Amino acid sequence: MSIVITGASGAFGRMAAEQLLTRIDPAQLVLVTRTPAALADFATRGVTVRFADFDRSESLLEAFAGGERLLLISTLDVGERRRRQHKSAIDGAVAAGIRHVIYTSSVGIHPHSPAFVIEDHLFTEEALRRSGLAFTFMRDAQYAEVITTMIAPGAVASGEWLSSAADGCMAFVSKKDCVASAVAVLTTAGHEGAVYEITGPELLTFADCARIAAEVTGKPIKFVNVSHEVMQARFDAAGVPRRHIEGTLHEKAGAWGSEEMMSYERAIREGYFALASHHVKLLTGRPARSLRAVFEATRSALPA
Numbered sequence: 001m002s003i004v005i006t007g008a009s010g011a012f013g014r015m016a017a018e019q020l021l022t023r024i025d026p027a028q029l030v031l032v033t034r035t036p037a038a039l040a041d042f043a044t045r046g047v048t049v050r051f052a053d054f055d056r057s058e059s060l061l062e063a064f065a066g067g068e069r070l071l072l073i074s075t076l077d078v079g080e081r082r083r084r085q086h087k088s089a090i091d092g093a094v095a096a097g098i099r100h101v102i103y104t105s106s107v108g109i110h111p112h113s114p115a116f117v118i119e120d121h122l123f124t125e126e127a128l129r130r131s132g133l134a135f136t137f138m139r140d141a142q143y144a145e146v147i148t149t150m151i152a153p154g155a156v157a158s159g160e161w162l163s164s165a166a167d168g169c170m171a172f173v174s175k176k177d178c179v180a181s182a183v184a185v186l187t188t189a190g191h192e193g194a195v196y197e198i199t200g201p202e203l204l205t206f207a208d209c210a211r212i213a214a215e216v217t218g219k220p221i222k223f224v225n226v227s228h229e230v231m232q233a234r235f236d237a238a239g240v241p242r243r244h245i246e247g248t249l250h251e252k253a254g255a256w257g258s259e260e261m262m263s264y265e266r267a268i269r270e271g272y273f274a275l276a277s278h279h280v281k282l283l284t285g286r287p288a289r290s291l292r293a294v295f296e297a298t299r300s301a302l303p304a
Contacts, residue, residue, distance in 0.1 A: 003186050004030040004067035004098070006052065006089060009038040012073050014103070015179040016186075017042060023187050032063045054085035060092025065070075067096065069186055072103045074124070078117050078260050086124040090131050102185050102190060104178070107141045107197055108273040115267035116260050134192040136185050141199040141273070144172040144294040149301040152213045157303045161210035161223045164231040168268035169208075170274035171199035174289040184283040187276040197277040201288045209291065216295045217302055232262055 003020060007013050008031035020029055026046035031039050039049045052063035054075060064070065070093050075085050093101055105121045121139075128135040155161035181198050185191045204212075207223035214221040226234075235258035236242075242259045267273055279290035297303075 001069065002028050002030060002067050003069050003071065004032060004174070005071045005072040005073070006032050006054075007075065008042075008049075009033040009035050010073065012175065013071075014039075015106070015176070016071060016073075016183055019179060019187065021045070021047070023095070023183070025106050030063075030067055031124065045208070054088050057088045057092060058255060060088065061095050063105055064092055064096035064098055067093075067098050067215055068134070069100045069102065070098045071182060071186060072124075074100050074104045074106075078120060078257075082120045083123045086120070087127055090124075090127050093133060094131055100136070102136045102138060102182060102191075103128060105137045105139045106235045107139045107199060107275050108267060109139060110272055113267050113272045114263050114270065115272065116263045118134075118267070118272075123143050123150055128273065134235065136191045136193070137195045138178065139195065139197050140178045141171050141173040141197075141275075143178070144176045144200060144251070144289070144291050145175050145298060147172055147209055147291065148213075148295045148298045152209070152295070154304055155210060156213060156217055156219055158222055158224060160225055161206060161221055161236055162215070162231070162234070163206040163223070163265060164226055164228045165265045165268040166225050167205050167207070168202040168265075168267055168271060168274065169205045170273040171201065171203050172209075172291050172294075173200040173280070174294050177280045177284070177288045181280055181283045196279045196283065197275055198279055199276050199288065201276065203274055203276050204291060210293055212292050216292065216299065219303075228262060228266065231265065232258065264274050 005013050005016055008017060017031055031042055031047045032051050032052040033039055033048050036049045036051050043049045050063045052059045072089055075082050091144045103124060105125060108118060109121060125137055178198050210223040240258040242257050
């Protein structure tokens with residue numbers, strides 16, 4: 001069995017590679033990336049590292065050659081570019097003879113979801129269904145680490161957690177659990193056609209997040225629900241670009257415009273992400289980490 005990981009120099013890819021090397025021989029692992037030098041440490045351990053760029057479809061056939069299972073890690077862009085990239089990856093997998101694609105999708109898949117990001121995952125899932133390849137969808141909830149290391153620090157510092165999500169909720173999941181679940185699928189049989197909802201153990205509102213952050217840090221944090229318009233105005237005042245800039249789609253690699261973030265909060269508010277499962281335990285044999293546990297593990301990211 002040969003396993004190929006795309007976007008392998010990113011955090012998810014590197015974590016998956018490390019876990020895979022505890023289960024398979026390095027010769028069975030192929031890591032593809034736009035920056036092979038960033039994976040030199042894996043190459044010295046006997047792992048095959050190859051160049052691939054989803055925006056250069058001609059690079060994919062050689063990069064995927066000899067692979068049986070492919071972990072397709074969703075790219076960072078939101079919108080047409082990401083859909084184009086994912087379609088190129090799927091076409092490349094078909095051409096290279098890949099048999100089974102495991103795709104990191106998202107919870108909340110619904111054709112009426114207002115979250116822009118869901119459009120991309122819907123497109124990719126449908127493209128995989130039509131491809132003739134075996135597939136498994138890993139529908140990951142929002143990473144708990146995003147909450148604890150990117151959102152919470154500002155709230156701890158200011159004493160206020162602002163959101164337009166109201167009492168909408170999500171079962172925030174540790175990235176480590178998402179990686180462990182994907183690795184389980186990559187290394188065991190019987191997952192073809194399966195759809196896994198990879199979530200944390202409980203549904204939480206942002207008010208719950210603020211409460212847990214306050215309990216972990218011992219600092220008072222007040223949850224403040226604001227309107228969609230007020231939240232958008234705060235992004236505008238902070239200089240965060242919107243989805244469209246001068247009439248063109250905002251496609252800066254790795255960046256979300258404010259309208260992407262606002263659409264995500266709207267989807268939370270309207271209940272599209274209100275789903276919790278036990279699929280982490282089903283796949284890994286242990287319960288998913290709680291948001292509190294992730295807060296405690298990343299405590300150093302929070303203001304003292």
